[in-house]
Amino acid sequence: MIEIKHVSKAYGTMPVLKDCSTNVAKGEVVVVCGPSGSGKSTLIKCVNGLEPFQAGDIVLDGTSLSAKDTNLPKLRARVGMVFQHFELFPHLRVIDNLCLAQQKVLDRTRADAEARAMKLLDRVGLTAHAQKYPGQLSGGQQQRVAIARALAMNPIVMLFDEPTSALDPEMVNEVLDVMVELAREGMTMMVVTHEMGFARKVADRVIFMDKGEIVEDATKADFFDKPRSERAQLFLSKILHN
Amino acid sequence: MLGGFDFDVIWRSLPYLFFEGMRFTVMLTALATAGGVVLGTLIALMRLSGLPLLPQIAALYANLMRSLPFVLVIFWFYFLIPYIGQWITGASRPIAVGAFASALITFTLFEAAYFSEIMRAGIQSIPRGQVAAGYALGLTYWQVMGYIVLPQAFRNMLPVLLTQTIILFQDTSLVYVISITDFLGAASKVAQRDGRLVEMYLFAALVYFVISFAASQVVKRLQSNTAIVAGH
């Protein structure tokens, strides 16, 4: 589904991604973790073309990102993304947040888009808030709406960029529950997160990044029980102690 | 279009344009800025003082000046100043004030309203602790203002003050409405006398542009320098 082949990226002279390669198969849930500045957020933003990269290629469901004739907006419509700071559109009601891209990108009718939106809001438990504005919701509610907004596009893969890092602790679980459900339903997911409990529950593989490189890329069992690299071992010991 | 563009008329009138016209413009800009900043600072101090009535008068003045078109204010002072002169000196008829003096008074008083807003922001940006420290050392209000607050406020707001000066420089062209000969007035006189409006007005536009643009680039340079200093 996602093939990341030898991707390198730099901001000017400062390298942020160094020769990263990995694959995500259909239905797989891959967790990407690592210390701050390791490049994990940048990598995931490269997957849907939000960030350009200088070397290598990324192939999404057979379509190469760097090919000249690739229609990036159309490609992005098939990839769902959830951001750390939710990024709901504050001037639109919740229902309109969900319908905007459906109508403008997928050319669905308003009625069709609304029906799908309400079903998704029901799935994340927020139908009562359809007419509210994002500013009137809590952080956890906003993030669940953001997940519904991404799902409304019927994506083939969902990308999550530290979805719970900006939430107060008591709201983290309501969002993680939605993500666990999604994984159990078979969605292909790539999740950047510090939440190791989530990884243990539903991840198939774990990728550990440090200083722009993919240091470990193992199955969940292998990663947690026998991490091979010293940096990963250090990271795990610190995280699991907290 | 450019066939017959008369560069000669520009060349011939350069002395008149610059030694008469530009000289007036620059003098007016410099003196009105100096006077406007001083008066504006006083108005700002009035506005921020806790004394009765002074803040209201200062606010009324600043808001009034900033709500009216400059051209209207120019007309007001053009007619008002002779009568005020008569009233002050007790003369029997309105005093005829020279063109430059009239313009200078008008520009100083008008721009002071804008300078007062800038200085007010500058003074308010100085931490209260500075003032408290000054008083704690036994300094009087005027000493605290003069030695501690105003020097810092002035330095902080220098880029904004200079930008307002550039605006003032461009505003001087408005003395045209009372037939005073500044740089634009001089260009206009030559244009009408020799029938060369295109050449003279294009030249005037070019000169204003070059001076204003160069000045604004200097201000930008100044802003980036002070920003670096404030960085640590």
Add this chain to the structure above:
Amino acid sequence: MNYNWNWGIFWQPSPEGTGTYLDMLLSGLQWTLATAAFAWVLALLLGSIVGVVRTLPSRWGGRLATAYVEFFRNIPLLVQLFLWFFVLPELLPRGAGLWLKQLPNAPFWTASVGLGFYMSARVAEQVRAGIGALPRGQAMAGRALGLTTAQVYVYVLLPMAYRIILPPLTSEFLNTIKNTSVALTIGLLELTGRARSMQEFSFQVFEAFTAATILYLLVNAVVVLGMRFLERRVAVPGYFAGK
């Protein structure tokens, strides 16, 4: 003080034969408002385009937009009006130039267009600042959903950017109204010019200019109140403190 006060002057007929002096001033007010409205619409249209272009990654677009802003900001408004009124007709081909010079209400059209371009540079700066004030993630979220760049600007960025810059835009609109007075130099019969004419005909200097002052202050108050009403109506619930 040898000045004869005569507040009744407003109800006396003006030598122009079109009514009283009050009618003269009010007609001036009409021209002021019409010019300001036309210029403001033009300024918003052009300024929005230029402001948006300045936020795009295109290098040549950015340079052109910057040149546009610098041109209109560094030349005094009066000089710009002279260029539009006196110079432009001469630079155009004969037919077009002649048509311009014979246009009915030429001062109105010249003033509106000239003032519109002048203010558009300031609007462009405001629009640029407004877009720049938005969190970077907003544009990213829009693009992540598959919206094209144009769609991101129209549906995500500009709606919020305009709300942010409503207060400074109000100031610029008030400036537009004040700046119409500069056009009296090219023959626009706006309020300040009419007050000056009234003074020249009747010698009642202070009555004339007081009336003009009061009218400008009234317009000012109406605009400020109107803008405050607009701000409250378009405020996004939960985004700004308050409503």
